[in-house]
Amino acid sequence: MSTGPGRRLLVVSAFAVINIVGIVWIGHALMHSRAKVDVLSATVLSSRLMPDRLEVVFDQPMVPPDRVLQTEQAELFTISPPLPGVWRWSNRDAAEFLPEQRFPPGRILRLEPTLQIRRSTGKSLKTRTPLTVETQRLKLEQWTVRPADANEGRIRLVFNQPVDPKAFMACAGFHDVETKTPLAPLRCLTDRPGREIEVIIPCRPLQQFSVAITENLTGHGAELGLGEPVTIETAMPEGFALLHAHAGQPDLDGTADVVLEFTRELDLRQELPSVKTVPAVDGLQAQRRWRSLVLTGRFKPGARYEITIPATVLSKDGPTLGREVSAAVEIPEHEPRLALTHHSGILSPFGNLTLDARAVNVDGVELNAWRVHANNLVQHLQGGDIESTSRQTASKTIDVNMPSNVPTDLLLNLKGLLTQKTGIYRVRATPLNNRWAGSRAIVSITDLAITVKAESQGAMVWVTSLRTGKPVSKARVRAMSYNNQVLARAETDAQGIARLQLAGAHPDGGMWVITAEKGSDLSYLLPQDNQWVLDEMEQTGRPFCGNYEAMLYTERGVYRPGDTVYMTGILRDRAGVIPPVFPLTVQVNRPDGRQIEERLIQRKDGDQGVFHAQFETREDAQTGPYTLTARIPGSSHSIGAIKALVEAFVPVRMEVQAKAQSERFGPGQTPAVHVEARYLWDEPASGLPVSVEGILAPVIFSSREYAEYCFG
Template sequence: MYRVLVLLLLLACAGPKGNSPELESRIYAHTNGLIPRDAEIQISFRDNIEISPSDLADGSGLIRFTPALKGRTSLRNSRTLVFTPDELLPTDQEYRCRVNMGKVFKDLKGDTRYGFRLKVQPFQMELSTLSLSPSPGGNSQLQRLSGELSFPDKADQDWPAHMLRLVFNGRPVTLKGQLSSNARTYAFWADSLERGEEDRVIELRWSAREAGSSEQGTRSLTLPGTGVFRCLQLTERSSAPQQFVLEFSDPLDPDQELTGLVRLEPAVALDLKREGNRVVLVPRTRMSGRVQVSVAGELRSTHGTSLGEAWAGQLDLPEAEPGLRFVGQGTILPSGDSLLLPIESRNLRGLVVSAIRVPQDNLPQFLQVNQLDGQSELYRVGRRVWWQEFALPAPGERRQEWTRHVLDLAPLARRFPRGLYHLEAFFLPGHSLYSCAGMIPEPVLPGPLAHGENDQDYRAFLDARRNAAVQQGWSHSDDPCADDFFWSWWDDEPTRVTGRNVLVSNLGLLASSQEDGSLLVGVSDLQTGRPVPDARVELWSKDLLRLASASLDAQGFARLANPDAGLPTSWRDASPLLVAVRGDDRIFMKLDAASRLSLSGFDTDGVGAEHGLKAWITGERGVWRPGDSLFVSCMVQDPQHTLPAGHPLELELRTPLGTRYLSSRQNMAASGLNVFRLATAPDAPTGHWEAVLKLGGREFRQLLRIESVRPNRLAVDLELEGPLLAGRKLTGNLDVHWLHGAPAAGL
């Protein structure tokens, strides 16, 4: 018995066994720290791995958890294992994960178990909104209470209903609610809360005991009595732009002008909006600190009841949160002496920018799972080549406003030319100018500033900053004075990150599918706008098989035939990749549904080509008189060369009655443009004549207007001898010409 007890005691006291350096060197990254309930556990390796389907099956022992966890193991890509739990994980549960590395790398010897710990984050909740409004139907005698609960993690379907309890006038009331699709917000409401002669109290109580948490709280509202018009509360709406909401017991008189009745101090330019029983104040400049909203007693409800006494409320607003954002949405940046990328900051004195480069040769692989602006599986095809901490100029009094800066990427592009750069910009606690505990940091970031050129140095920099942070919990994730605002405790990564992909290229690419299945491609120079004749275009399948290629003509165009031979589906279904190449410059375009331009904003009227042949008929005027000459031009487009050179054309002119008047024949010009010189008799009938072009067994038609009235196409010049005055005869010269230059006599 003594030996057994000693053995159990030793096992109980034994901590987690450290991983050997050999195993650590094979692991690139894995999920760690606090994780959400719906998290996948990922293990990424530095080298490609080969695992048999039997090793991925349940019970193979490839990945084990303590306590036991049911789920399935799969390969995300050639270097990443993913374990997906069958159900949501229990809150606040700690797991120990062990990976049998011997099944991944056959050359490993000895103990091949790699271990790490995970913990599911504790459940937390927050009452985001709570408000009163007239019940649907507009009856202000009956009120609706509505609100919203927010959770940092997914909630079970039946949790929120057990968390809330509503008491109205001393009696419990049933609440209705709906959990959002992502299970992170719960909207609830209660209808038909009847107003009495006296004020009644509404009390909302909540407790998260159902979710295994000790969080609880109470919130009360007063429902005014019948006939009482009162301001209930003043709140700040979480939105952009900044908004303040005044909530009243009854809907407001829609005909009453609000200007002058609702005031905001400090006084700023203000927009007022009426929303039922609410007034929304939208200041045109962002406000911080203490603000006061006052309402005059003359404000009326729809029932004609006045507020009676003036009302005033105040809010203590935090200053603008630190923020960072790239400007615009483009991805392609033309090369030059400088490559300037605009970025805007607010309430910051510094930031960190890093670049992950996808080499030009790896871009087809990158685009297998991404658009040009995507960021999936970046480390499969790219690596971090540069990162740097920057100090921003002191913003002065405008620190709470967005300030624009520019990043010059030219040094980066010169050192690592050609390819796509995924830029990430973020800020950490030391970069913030947000005033905490009444103190504002120095406006200039002190040195030295960190920088590096590889992922190891970058991770070491983040780890050093992360280890100095203090975790306070999800409830502080919106507090710029807490480290939780800057860090994700799930994966130890910065949370205030904005990203942008940049592809340095001078080529612009346009592709249009044709009715015959071919692809018309145009390439232009983005710096000059001129066509690029000295380039070629290539079409690649999704599995990187070259399907077609062509050189551009002098106008910068090329046509690629439909390359469906040898493919199970047409190129439209295979989502191929179009590449334009000029020297070492390349531009890429995915030919999938997501990349197509919507035609809803374009005029798409026209006539489709039949059998690849198209013709257009026009004249030198819009209307002719009987006896005039008609110069009718016919333009023929035959890109597939279905007609032989010099093929005969016949143009037939028909009267408004449809009878044949005359016809003329020519051989088709090499340029595709033929001009027919026709004429009508002075006594020819007027109306809508028809020009019919007969070509290769097809007919093309165009209406021609021949009218007896003189067309009003005149150039008129009137010169008066003096000023235009009432009661005075004026004389002058009137000079009239037809627009083609001949004098307009006999008018």
């Protein structure tokens, strides 16, 4: 029997298909045998502040390099108890979970792998056994004791997490150190879970006692306890005494607070005592807060200070310290922190697009931006959820190099974060080494400036260009209520003016926000948001006049030694009325505070409360501010004062103007400056030597080729 060519071809094809299938099956089996991975570790990682992320490390790479630091859309592990947050790949062989809130302390987190790991990476785990991770254990951070009366005292204990007072009392024992007998009865003043527990104990002044806390004490709702017993031995202070001194975290303005806590409340009527520090502290200020004296100044982070308190510090109920007391305190180093200078504002799309920030001990900044949807603007401004009112555009990381423990000003460039040239964006800046110390701002990238004037039947809105100052026509203007309802619409005319008509009280309320929109450009203004309320500014003003007040002034502000100072005063009573005629004294004090002259001023009838005085300065007189003070004879109370400068100055006799021949000079070019000078009696100042001193200053500029960078 013979076989044709077709049959031979069929047999060969069958063998080829079988071989291909076998090769594919073998490759598939080998690939999946290699794709089996194991978990090396699962730990909670901490920044300098506290635990802020959870990391799972595998025994082989899971993702390609381009996915490192990218947010993972899949849920790689389920966490119990549930925690909101996101997963991302911190390395090719490591994934980290970034929680939206701080990890609950004292808990055991259980991680169970999901099928999303294989779908996302093409690899599966060798075992699906749940992983366990522990968060911070309970810890006693500090404690203080003070007498309550002659036979009782108070002890306050501060933990790193909330503690149930009933659980604490069940795990704590109080004993007399000498007799070893329990102290009873005890009264817990804390009635709900919290970080502070305060207990009243029967204890006499100077009696030594101990507090023993078993290792089984756990935080409220937590699983992990102290881990080991904690024992405190101390003595009850006697009378009015200093309990302890502790320093708070330094602020970004370079200052820090040191709190000196006493056993009794301080007397607010006493003049603040002079507290000494070694080394000395610039700008040291003291203020009383109930039982504490708070020192604020430019303490150096990481340094140790010796603080001396005088014996004259007075308690509210009478006793003083009785002796000078010293305490040592160490100022903590700055925690990594960043704060944007402004939490809302406008940037021109034609500008540098940079945000001002101040930071300390930050080694990098992560910038994230969300573009706010126009129809969700009201909800977003009210603090609505970012994800539901906006769309994330991009994120980037900026490396930062700053000196340790020195608050530093930063410029954060937004280029590369914004999807469109204009719009309203929510920007978040987060230090890479402290995720909990970030700062947010809502930034309007717009060329539309809005001015609103309230009218009886609505509002007049004027829209102009921030870049040119010219009116913007055909801009759509809307007035929105607090519940996101459109109250009125209008369009600007050729003068950039639109009138929003609101007749009577609207059922949805008044105007809460006004928006202006043209093309993709959107701007807004909150009419009720008074931008000029400066609460941080001093607003008390000078004190009210007691009986009489004198306004003093000199005929000029500065005198040469040997000149005569002429002073004029205007006298009024507290109601602003010219007082009856009576004599006055004018006292003159040198810059060092020493009195050099006192003159009696005899007022005259019909002087309208105006009086004059003069004194001659010596040619060898001490230079500086001389103080002239008006008083009623026999009284030490000042009714008016003025300072006159006595300086060895030369009056201005010449005006000089200088202008560079070009706005900028490049490398190798010699700067040329045109100088003109004339005497003030209008005569050219010719034949005089001229010297020119130049100052080089950096200029911030952008490059089209490297648009994501800012130079200068």
